Each structure stands twice: as C-alpha cells, then as structure tokens.
Amino acid sequence: MTEERLVVVGASLAGLRAVEAARRKGFAGKITLIGAEPHLPYDRPPLSKEFLTTDAEPAYFRAEEALRSDLGVDLRLGTPATALLPGERVVAVGDEEVSYTAAVLATGATARNLRGAPDLRGVHTLRGIDDASAIRAKLAPGVRVVVIGAGFIGSEVACSARRRGADVTVVEAAPVPLVRAVGERLGAACSALHERNGTLVRCGAGVESIEGTESVEGVRLTDGTTLPADLVIVGVGVTPETGWLEGSGLRVDDGVVCDENLATDAPGVYAAGDVARWPNPLFGQQMRLEHWTTAAEQGMLAARNAIRPAEAKECATVPYFWSDLYDSRIQFVGVPEADEIAVVSGDLASDSFLALYRRDDLVIGALGLNQRRAVMKLRQMIGKRARWDEALAAIAS
Amino acid sequence: MHIDTDVCTGHGVCEGIRPDIFEVGDDGIAHLLTEEFTEEDRQDLEDAVDQCPTQALRLER
Numbered sequence: 001m002t003e004e005r006l007v008v009v010g011a012s013l014a015g016l017r018a019v020e021a022a023r024r025k026g027f028a029g030k031i032t033l034i035g036a037e038p039h040l041p042y043d044r045p046p047l048s049k050e051f052l053t054t055d056a057e058p059a060y061f062r063a064e065e066a067l068r069s070d071l072g073v074d075l076r077l078g079t080p081a082t083a084l085l086p087g088e089r090v091v092a093v094g095d096e097e098v099s100y101t102a103a104v105l106a107t108g109a110t111a112r113n114l115r116g117a118p119d120l121r122g123v124h125t126l127r128g129i130d131d132a133s134a135i136r137a138k139l140a141p142g143v144r145v146v147v148i149g150a151g152f153i154g155s156e157v158a159c160s161a162r163r164r165g166a167d168v169t170v171v172e173a174a175p176v177p178l179v180r181a182v183g184e185r186l187g188a189a190c191s192a193l194h195e196r197n198g199t200l201v202r203c204g205a206g207v208e209s210i211e212g213t214e215s216v217e218g219v220r221l222t223d224g225t226t227l228p229a230d231l232v233i234v235g236v237g238v239t240p241e242t243g244w245l246e247g248s249g250l251r252v253d254d255g256v257v258c259d260e261n262l263a264t265d266a267p268g269v270y271a272a273g274d275v276a277r278w279p280n281p282l283f284g285q286q287m288r289l290e291h292w293t294t295a296a297e298q299g300m301l302a303a304r305n306a307i308r309p310a311e312a313k314e315c316a317t318v319p320y321f322w323s324d325l326y327d328s329r330i331q332f333v334g335v336p337e338a339d340e341i342a343v344v345s346g347d348l349a350s351d352s353f354l355a356l357y358r359r360d361d362l363v364i365g366a367l368g369l370n371q372r373r374a375v376m377k378l379r380q381m382i383g384k385r386a387r388w389d390e391a392l393a394a395i396a397s
Numbered sequence: 398m399h400i401d402t403d404v405c406t407g408h409g410v411c412e413g414i415r416p417d418i419f420e421v422g423d424d425g426i427a428h429l430l431t432e433e434f435t436e437e438d439r440q441d442l443e444d445a446v447d448q449c450p451t452q453a454l455r456l457e458r
Binding site for chain 2: 017020021024043045061292293296297300318320322329331372373375376377379380383
C-alpha cells in the first residue's frame with residue numbers, strides 16, 4: 001500500500017488552512033505545500049491597509065519552523081506547480097513530480113492589468129508583499145497618485161495613500177464605485193466616504209492610455225483629460241490562477257469547476273479559495289468568491305473532504321466581505337442581486353447605515369456601514385433562509 | 398477559549414459559527430456568552446479560531 005500524501009497547491013490562506021485542518025483531523029501521511037511566491041504564508045488584507053500606512057512587517061501566519069516541525073509540512077516555496085496529471089496522481093513542479101493520494105488546489109488569483117498598458121516605472125498592481133512594498137516605498141506627501149478601479153482594493157489603496165498625504169484620484173469606468181459588489185445605489189453611498197475624506201473620485205471615466213517614457217507621467221481618460229501621476233495603481237480585479245491546469249483535463253470556467261463538496265472532476269482532487277467555482281446550495285447558484293473568510297473556510301473543508309471523502313460535507317456558506325475605509329468599516333453579507341434594497345437604519349449620507357437586500361420573499365443580503373453588531377446577525381438569518389418580513393422584524397426589535 | 402480584545406475588531410465570524418457561544422456586543426467586539434465547553438464543541442471552536450480574520454481567538458487545551 002502506498003503511503004498517503006496530501007499535496008496542497010498554493011501557500012496562501014486557503015492552502016495553509018487546508019494543511020492545518022488535515023493535521024487536526026488526524027491525517028498522519030505526508031503533506032506537501034507548494035507555493036509560487038518565495039514568502040511564507042501571509043495575510044493579504046493588511047497589504048492595502050496598515051502595511052501601506054505604517055512600516056509594519058508582513059503578517060506571516062506561522063514561522064517556518066512551526067510549519068515544518070509542528071505541522072510536519074514538506075514546504076516548497078518559490079516553486080509554482082506547473083501541471084496536474086490526474087491519471088498518474090501527480091503534481092508537476094518544473095521537472096519534479098510530486099505524487100498524491102489527495103490534493104487541494106488553492107492557487108488563488110493574479111491581479112489583472114490594463115490591456116495594452118505600457119511597462120513603465122511607477123505603475124503597479126497590488127496582490128502580494130512585493131507589490132505592496134514597492135507601492136509603500138513611493139507613497140509620500142504630495143505624490144500624485146491615480147488609482148484605476150474603485151473596487152475594494154482600489155478604494156483601500158486610495159484611502160491609505162491619502163493617509164500618507166498623497167494627492168489621490170480614483171478613476172472608475174462604472175457609474176459608481178463597488179457596483180459589482182454592492183449594487184449601484186449603495187456604491188454611491190460608499191463613494192461619499194472618499195469625498196468626505198478628500199479623495200477625488202471620477203466615475204464613468206474610461207482609461208484611454210497610461211502616459212510616460214520610462215516612468216509614468218499621467219493617465220489619459222477617454223474624455224480627453226489627462227491626470228498627472230507619479231504613481232498609478234491598477235485595481236481592476238483578478239483572474240483565477242488556472243493556467244497551470246491546461247492539459248490536465250480538469251474543467252475550468254472562470255475558476256476550477258467543483259461540485260457542492262468542492263470536489264473537482266479528478267479523483268481525490270478538491271479546490272478552495274479564489275480559484276474554486278462551486279454551486280452554493282444556500283443560494284442555488286454558482287459562485288467563485290475572492291473573500292478572506294471563504295478562503296479560510298473552503299481550505300479547511302476541502303482538506304477534510306479530500307482526506308475523508310466518505311464524510312464529505314457540502315460548502316454552504318453566506319459570503320462575507322469587509323473593507324476598512326478611513327475610520328469606517330463596510331461589511332457585506334450574502335449576495336447583491338436583489339429585487340429590492342431597503343435602508344432600514346441610519347441614512348446613506350451618514351457614517352452609519354444598514355441596508356437589506358430582498359429576492360422574492362427572502363432576505364439575501366445586507367450591507368452595513370459601521371453596523372458590526374447587526375451585520376453578523378443578518379448573516380445567520382440569511383444562512384437559515386429567513387423571510388424578508390422576519391428580517392425586518394428582527395432589525396426593528 | 399480566549400478572545401484578545403486588543404486584536405478583535407468585531408467581524409463576528411465566530412458568532413456566525415456558534416451564536417450560542419460568541420456575540421459581538423454594542424462595543425463592536427466579540428464576547429463569550431459561556432465559559433463551559435464540551436468536547437463536542439471542539440471542532441466549532443477550532444473553526445472559529447481558524448476563520449477569525451484578525452486571529453484574535455485562542456483555544457487552550
């Protein structure tokens with residue numbers, strides 16, 4: 001009998017939680033953790049927030065020694081997996097072949113760039129420590145920063161740059177910021193936060209080109225205006241990291257296609273985090289989430305299901321994400337595609353409000369600005385498929 | 398079970414896992430509703446520790 005071996009591909013949050021969950025479940029075989037970046041597993045949310053505004057060290061989750069000896073991990077960092085061969089149950093890392101009895105794919109996503117963007121000094125995306133360090137080194141009072149994309153990364157970078165005294169303009173092609181995440185009306189309310197804090201937001205503005213010879217000098221918009229810039233940060237979303245699976249036979253469709261239990265088409269192979277697309281039974285819809293809590297939850301679940309397939313559990317989760325902007329916390333639970341959105345507490349022009357999202361007669365989402373206590377109660381209600389009138393009554397009481 | 402109140406920022410993920418054990422209060426941080434746990438609570442408590450976005454929870458054996 002061959003020795004059991006769990007191979008986890010991707011050494012960020014989902015991959016780390018997979019390793020920890022397998023050991024906690026009593027998995028005694030070998031565990032190999034393969035990471036593309038040379039860094040130990042680290043926490044990404046601070047990279048657009050306090051990492052940029054202080055001289056903080058990167059937030060590593062565990063020391064190397066703890067990973068190797070406490071968790072018994074065969075750690076392979078700085079060496080991306082290059083292929084999956086499900087027939088042979090092998091993950092290729094360059095010329096080396098690592099065989100598995102069970103595998104968790106958690107390769108995450110990479111930051112998208114603008115099509116045709118020139119290779120100029122001072123133009124960055126933000127995904128990892130190296131990106132964040134380069135941006136941090138350039139932030140200073142008076143530096144002219146243009147952020148392209150008013151999603152969460154763009155909004156947080158803008159906020160951090162403003163805190164460092166930079167002059168910041170955010171450019172967004174959509175009519176309001178965060179439209180994909182929270183819908184149009186509430187995206188506008190979040191945008192007001194920027195304006196109250198001195199960050200300029202230009203919505204409905206497409207980027208024509210990024211100008212400069214060696215270093216960036218400006219961003220030209222489709223309306224003809226040019227914004228002078230010393231530093232440009234492109235925050236236009238991410239693409240799931242699936243290129244290495246080409247030829248594996250695994251179905252890929254904006255992420256690795258999984259079933260309810262996060263199992264892929266290949267025997268013994270599961271996926272977790274930003275790279276996984278799966279049908280969420282709570283909402284009856286396909287999802288691929290790029291949220292911290294989903295990565296943690298799915299990493300654990302994928303590993304448990306991979307090593308104990310007979311006891312596999314489905315991934316039924318209420319999506320949750322947050323963003324810290326200026327001194328406010330925005331939290332969203334559920335899904336934003338609603339028939340109706342009702343503001344049930346506070347008002348949209350203020351620093352505190354709560355809005356509920358209805359589909360049919362169910363509450364399916366909630367957005368809170370500085371409403372920490374209420375938001376998680378709503379997450380539980382959404383998880384229990386609570387009716388709209390029940391949710392309204394619970395908030396009123 | 399220990400909550401580091403300097404680190405907790407009240408995401409309430411723990412409350413989502415076990416509302417009978419954790420609750421985010423009006424002060425915006427999580428509190429324990431009980432100190433009595435059984436072996437059956439262990440996996441949920443471990444999940445709460447691992448899913449805490451600020452790593453504010455610690456489970457002592």
